[in-house]
Amino acid sequence: MENFALIFVAMLIGYIINKQDIFPKDTPIILNQFILYISLPALVLLKIPQLTFSFEIIIPVIIAWIVMGISAVAVLSLCKIMNFSKEVTGALMLVAVLGNTSFVGIPVIQAYLGDSALPYVVMYDQLGSFIALATYGTFIAAYYSSEESVDVKVIAKKIITFPPFLFLIISMFFIGRTFNPVVISVLESLASTIVPLALVAVGLQLRFKLPPHDIKPFISALSVKLILSPLIAIGVVTIFSWQGKAALVSIMEAGMGPMITAGAVASMAGLAPRLSSAIVGYGILISFLTTWILHNYIT
Structure with missing residues (x-):
């Protein structure tokens, strides 16, 4: 219950701050950059070494x-x-x-399945959602906006130099090893900033305006993202008769709301910015209900 209280309070704080113009307009970008460059790498380095080499750690990526x-x-x-x-x-497209498998996925799955589920969340997010955003997302934005060509080298460079992904590769070499208690303490402190900062950033970016002509694509998008994907x-x-926490995490991650960054990419590419923002905003809120239903069904 405490985790869900934090989720809604943090998002509400962000939404109120946005409405009152208390912080600069680029605050969500700054918060997300802190998470991507500091908090998430710390979480990756903290949690991935706790895994053991097995087929189970690949299940979230496959799904x-x-x-x-x-x-x-x-x-x-x-x-x-x-x-x-x-x-x-x-x-x-x-x-x-693309789902919100880190900023919203981490706190939601942590609330439902506990800290032991986080390594699988990282695998699903970094080797699934993130690489898809960097490759598929870049291609879709370029193709449908018709403003730029797809540069494979640029995409590859983005993936390799992205801090969470880079630290994911590094952390693989430490699987089965234990860090010094001081190092663990520092990583835990940095990783703990993900949930409040990410949720405040989500609240800052929520948009709810939806004109009548956007209703059909709106319903279509959320039907696929919140219903078809987890199914x-x-x-x-x-x-494949897969069981265990890796399978549960994968199903929950599949049911997460739309990715905020995907909405930002769509907006920057001129792909129905208002519709994209509305799908992300409503989708995240509705996903709290659908993931609750999903969790009750699979556990």
Whole structure:
């Protein structure tokens, strides 16, 4: 209960701060940069060494890519059937496929499944969602905005130099080892900043305005992201008879709301900015209910 209280209070604080213009407009960017460059690398370095080499640590990665792949096909098919514009299609290919598996995923899964689930969250997020954002997300933004070509070298450089991913690779060499207590204490302090800062940043970026003509793509996007995606994950887990915390985390991560960064990418590429923001804002709030239902179903 304490974890969920923190989630809603932190988001509410961010939303109120945004409405009152207390902080600069670029505050969400600054908070997210702190998380990406300091807090998340600390969490990765703290949690990944606690894993043991086994097939189980790969399960979240496999499920992440299967879920995103099928979801992308479903979104593209829906957009063609409903004759959505190229701009709206590009937006939905981003926000209806990529999930908020770190900023919201970490506190939500920590609340439901405990700290022991976090290493699997990191695997799903870094080797799944993040790489998809850097590769698939870049391609979609470039293709549907028709403003720039896709540079494979630039994409590869972004992935390799991204701090959380870099520290994920480094942390793999420490699996099974124990750090000095001082190092652990420092990492724990830095990693503990993720939840409050991420949730305040989410609150700062929430947008709820939605004109009538955006209702169909809005419903389509959230139906895929919050309903179809976790159902795909459940199907994969069932087919392969995967059990344990890795499977549970993967299903929960698949059901997370739309990725804030994906919404930002869509907006910056000129892909239905208002619709993208509304899908992200409403999607995150609705996901608290759908993940609760999902958790009760799978446990």
